[in-house]
Amino acid sequence: MQLKGAEILLRCLQDEGVDTVFGYPGGAVLPIYDALFESSIRHILGRHEQGVAHAADGYARATGKVGVCIATSGPGATNLVTGIATANMDSIPLVCFTGQVGTPFIGRDAFQEADITGITMPITKHNYVVERTEDVARTVKEAFYIASTNRPGPVVVDLPKDVMERSIDYKPEEVEVNLRGYRVMKGYNSGQVISAVELIKTAKRPVIYAGGGVISSNAAAELRELALKRKIPVTTTLMGMGAFPGNNYLNLGMLGMHGTRYANYAIGESDLLIAVGVRFDDRVTGNIATFAPHARVIHIDIDAAEIGKNVDVDVPIVGQVKEVLQGINQRLDEVTEYWEWHQTIDRWKEEYPLRYGNSCEGRIMPQNVIEKIYDLTRGNAIITTEVGQNQMWAAQYYKFEHPRTFLTSGGLGTMGYGLPAAIGAKIGRPDLPVIDIAGDGSIQMNIQELATAVQYQLPVIVCILNNQFLGMVRQWQGLFYGGRYSYTDMSYQPDFVKLAEAFGAIGLRVSREEELNQALEQALQVTDRPVVLDILVEREADVYPMVPPGGSLSHMLGGDEI
Amino acid sequence: MRKHTLAVIVENRPGVLTRVTTLFRRRGYNIESLAVGETENPSISRITIVVMGDEKILEQVTKQLYKLVDVIKIVDITDKRSVERELVMVKVRADVNVRAEIVQIVDIFRARIVDIGKTSLIIEVTGDSAKIDAIVESLKPFGIIELVRTGIVAMVRGEIK
Ligand SMILES: Cc1ncc(C[n+]2csc(CCOP(=O)(O)OP(=O)(O)O)c2C)c(N)n1
Ligand SMILES: [Mg+2]
Numbered sequence: 001m002q003l004k005g006a007e008i009l010l011r012c013l014q015d016e017g018v019d020t021v022f023g024y025p026g027g028a029v030l031p032i033y034d035a036l037f038e039s040s041i042r043h044i045l046g047r048h049e050q051g052v053a054h055a056a057d058g059y060a061r062a063t064g065k066v067g068v069c070i071a072t073s074g075p076g077a078t079n080l081v082t083g084i085a086t087a088n089m090d091s092i093p094l095v096c097f098t099g100q101v102g103t104p105f106i107g108r109d110a111f112q113e114a115d116i117t118g119i120t121m122p123i124t125k126h127n128y129v130v131e132r133t134e135d136v137a138r139t140v141k142e143a144f145y146i147a148s149t150n151r152p153g154p155v156v157v158d159l160p161k162d163v164m165e166r167s168i169d170y171k172p173e174e175v176e177v178n179l180r181g182y183r184v185m186k187g188y189n190s191g192q193v194i195s196a197v198e199l200i201k202t203a204k205r206p207v208i209y210a211g212g213g214v215i216s217s218n219a220a221a222e223l224r225e226l227a228l229k230r231k232i233p234v235t236t237t238l239m240g241m242g243a244f245p246g247n248n249y250l251n252l253g254m255l256g257m258h259g260t261r262y263a264n265y266a267i268g269e270s271d272l273l274i275a276v277g278v279r280f281d282d283r284v285t286g287n288i289a290t291f292a293p294h295a296r297v298i299h300i301d302i303d304a305a306e307i308g309k310n311v312d313v314d315v316p317i318v319g320q321v322k323e324v325l326q327g328i329n330q331r332l333d334e335v336t337e338y339w340e341w342h343q344t345i346d347r348w349k350e351e352y353p354l355r356y357g358n359s360c361e362g363r364i365m366p367q368n369v370i371e372k373i374y375d376l377t378r379g380n381a382i383i384t385t386e387v388g389q390n391q392m393w394a395a396q397y398y399k400f401e402h403p404r405t406f407l408t409s410g411g412l413g414t415m416g417y418g419l420p421a422a423i424g425a426k427i428g429r430p431d432l433p434v435i436d437i438a439g440d441g442s443i444q445m446n447i448q449e450l451a452t453a454v455q456y457q458l459p460v461i462v463c464i465l466n467n468q469f470l471g472m473v474r475q476w477q478g479l480f481y482g483g484r485y486s487y488t489d490m491s492y493q494p495d496f497v498k499l500a501e502a503f504g505a506i507g508l509r510v511s512r513e514e515e516l517n518q519a520l521e522q523a524l525q526v527t528d529r530p531v532v533l534d535i536l537v538e539r540e541a542d543v544y545p546m547v548p549p550g551g552s553l554s555h556m557l558g559g560d561e562i
Numbered sequence: 563m564r565k566h567t568l569a570v571i572v573e574n575r576p577g578v579l580t581r582v583t584t585l586f587r588r589r590g591y592n593i594e595s596l597a598v599g600e601t602e603n604p605s606i607s608r609i610t611i612v613v614m615g616d617e618k619i620l621e622q623v624t625k626q627l628y629k630l631v632d633v634i635k636i637v638d639i640t641d642k643r644s645v646e647r648e649l650v651m652v653k654v655r656a657d658v659n660v661r662a663e664i665v666q667i668v669d670i671f672r673a674r675i676v677d678i679g680k681t682s683l684i685i686e687v688t689g690d691s692a693k694i695d696a697i698v699e700s701l702k703p704f705g706i707i708e709l710v711r712t713g714i715v716a717m718v719r720g721e722i723k
Binding site for chain 1: 572573576577580581584585588618621622625626628629630631632633634
C-alpha cells in the first residue's frame with residue numbers, strides 16, 4: 001500500500017492505541033498536519049509548545065497511557081525542552097514528535113533548524129532522527145516500547161520533512177522492533193525477596209517509604225496489601241502521593257524537607273526502611289549521612305542504577321514494583337505487630353500535627369484553601385500544582401486517596417506545569433474534577449493555555465493562592481538571607497479575574513474566608529469552561545515544618561508551636 | 563581509586579559515542595582514555611574506556627551505561643586475563659649527534675622510526691601503558707615536539723585449555 005511517511009506515522013499511532021495527541025503546527029510538520037486533517041486521531045491545539053508537552057505529560061500521569069505531542073522544527077522543538085525535562089525527571093512516558101528540516105538541509109543551519117536530538121540527549125530516555133521513510137514505522141514502535149516499559153520516560157522522534165512527504169510501499173506486517181540493547185525487566189531475584197521477608201518479620205519499627213515508582217507500576221493495591229497485612233506505617237514522597245490512601249491511619253503523609261514531623265521522626269527511629277519505587281532524592285533525605293540512621297534498608301526499584309546510587313542498601317531488589325510486592329505479600333502472613341511502634345507514632349501525631357496559625361492581615365490562610373478543596377472533593381479529584389509554596393501546601397493538606405490524582409513537577413520543579421497538566425488530565429479523565437493549585441507567579445508562566453481550555457470547553461479549575469510573592473523563594477530569603485526580599489515581590493500583577501474573562505473563562509475573586517466555600521462550590525458546578533479563582537491569601541505565610549537544606553530529618557524548623 | 567578498563571559494546575549508529583561521553587560528563591565521571599571502532603560485525607562498535615574510580619563509581623558507571631538503549635553489553639576487563647595495547651607516535655628532537663642514542667632506545671622498546679626529518683624523528687610504539695610510559699620518559703630528555711596516543715584497546719585472552 002503506497003503511503004506517505006506522515007500517513008504511516010498516524011497509522012502507527014493508531015496501532016499503539018493513541019486516540020489523542022497534543023500539538024502545535026509549523027512549516028516542518030505541515031505533512032503531518034495535512035494527514036491529521038482527515039484522521040480520527042483527536043488533536044488538541046495548545047498555545048505554546050511547553051504547554052503542549054506538559055499537557056501530554058498530565059494526560060500520561062492521569063491515565064497511565066503514553067502521552068504524545070507534536071511540535072515543529074527549531075523553536076517549536078526547543079519550546080518543548082522544559083516539558084521533556086520535566087517528564088524525564090519524573091519518569092513519565094511521553095513520545096514527542098518534532099519536525100525537522102528536510103534531510104538535504106540538515107547541518108546547513110537551514111531556516112528553523114535545531115539539533116533537537118543533540119539538545120535532548122541528556123533529558124530523554126532515548127531519541128531518534130528518522131532518516132528514511134522506511135524507518136518510520138519501526139521507530140514509532142520502538143519509541144512507544146521504550147517510553148512505556150521498565151522505568152518510563154520521554155522519547156523524542158525527530159522527523160525530517162521529506163521523510164514525512166515521501167511515499168513508500170508500506171507493509172505493516174514487516175515492522176519489527178530491533179533493540180538488542182534494551183530488555184524489558186521480567187521477574188525478580190526470589191532469594192532477595194525471601195531476605196526482605198525475613199527482615200520484615202523481625203523488624204520492630206518498620207516504615208514503608210513509597211514513591212512514584214509505585215504509581216507508575218500500578219502497584220497501589222499491592223502496597224496497600226503489604227501495609228495492612230503487617231500494619232506497617234507508610235510515608236510517601238511528593239511523587240508517591242496517592243500511592244497509599246491519605247485517610248488510612250497508617251499513612252504518615254509526606255516525608256522530607258516539608259514532610260510531617262511524624263513521618264520524619266519515624267524515619268529517624270525506624271529499624272527497617274522498605275523503600276519502594278523511590279530514589280533517595282536530596283529533598284527527601286536531607287543530610288544523607290543522618291538519614292534513617294538505625295534502619296536496615298530494603299530497596300525495590302525497576303532501575304538498577306537507582307540502587308546504591310545515594311545510600312547503601314541491605315536488600316536490593318530490582319524488578320517491577322508490582323511483581324516484587326506480590327512476591328513479598330505471598331510470603332508474608334497477617335499479623336498485628338509493632339504495637340509499641342504505633343504508640344510512639346501516635347504520640348508524635350498528637351504532639352506534632354500539621355498546623356498553621358491565623359492570618360496576621362485578616363486574609364485567607366493558604367492551607368485553609370487546600371483543606372476546603374479537600375472537604376469538597378474528598379480525594380475524588382485530580383489535583384495538579386504549580387511550584388513553590390502552593391505545591392507543598394497541596395501535598396501537605398490534601399489527602400490523596402487514589403493513585404494518578406496528584407500531578408506535580410517533583411524532580412525538575414517546573415513553574416507553569418500545573419495548568420497545562422490539568423488540561424491534559426481533564427482530557428484523559430473527563431469524569432473527575434481537575435483542580436490546579438497555583439501560585440500567582442507560576443500561573444503567569446503558562447497562562448496562555450487558558451485559551452486551550454476555553455477552546456475545548458474544559459472545566460478545569462485554577463485556584464491561585466495569591467500571595468503576591470514568589471513565595472517559596474521569599475521564604476528562603478526570610479530564613480537564610482536575613483529577610484532581604486530581593487526581587488520576589490510580585491505585587492505588580494494582572495487582574496486575574498479580568499484576565500480570565502478576557503480568555504473566555506470564568507474569573508472569581510475571593511478575598512474573605514466566608515466567600516471561599518461558595519466560590520469553590522460554584523467553580524465545581526461549571527461544566528463547559530475553565531474557572532480561575534484569584535484567592536488573596538496571607539502574604540507571608542511560610543511552609544512548615546521544614547528541614548533546612550542539608551539538615552537532618554530529626555531537626556525540623558517550625559510547625560511545633562503556633 | 564584505581565583504573566578500570568571497560569569494553570562497551572554498542573550499536574554502530576550515529577550519535578552513540580556522544581551518548582556515552584555525554585553520560586560521563588553529566589554524571590561527573592572522568593575518562594582516562596577512550597578508543598572506538600567497528601568490530602567484526604559492522605553493525606556493532608566497541609568502545610574501550612579507561613575510567614578512574616572506586617568500586618562504587620564503577621558500579622554506577624556500568625549501570626548508567628546499561629540504561630543507554632544503544633549499549634548492548636559491557637565487560638569490565640580490568641581483572642580478567644587480557645591483552646592491553648595502545649599506539650603512540652612521538653615526534654622527538656633529534657640532531658645528528660643524538661640520533662644513535664635515540665635509535666638505541668627505539669630498539670630496546672621494539673619501537674619503530676617511521677619518519678626522519680632534518681632535526682626530528684617520528685617514533686611509533688605499541689604496547690601496554692607501562693611500556694608506553696617508559697619509552698616516553700626515556701625520550702623526554704631529547705625534547706618531545708609532539709605526541710599522540712590512540713587510547714587503550716583491550717581484549718580478553720582465549721582459554722588456555
Ligand atoms: C521555571 C522556574 N523558574 C524559577 C523557579 C524557582 N522558583 C521556585 S518556587 C518559586 C516561586 C513561585 O512563586 P508562586 O508561583 O507565586 O508560588 P508560591 O511559592 O508563592 O506559592 C520560584 C521562582 C522554578 N521552580 N521554576
Ligand atoms: Mg506566590
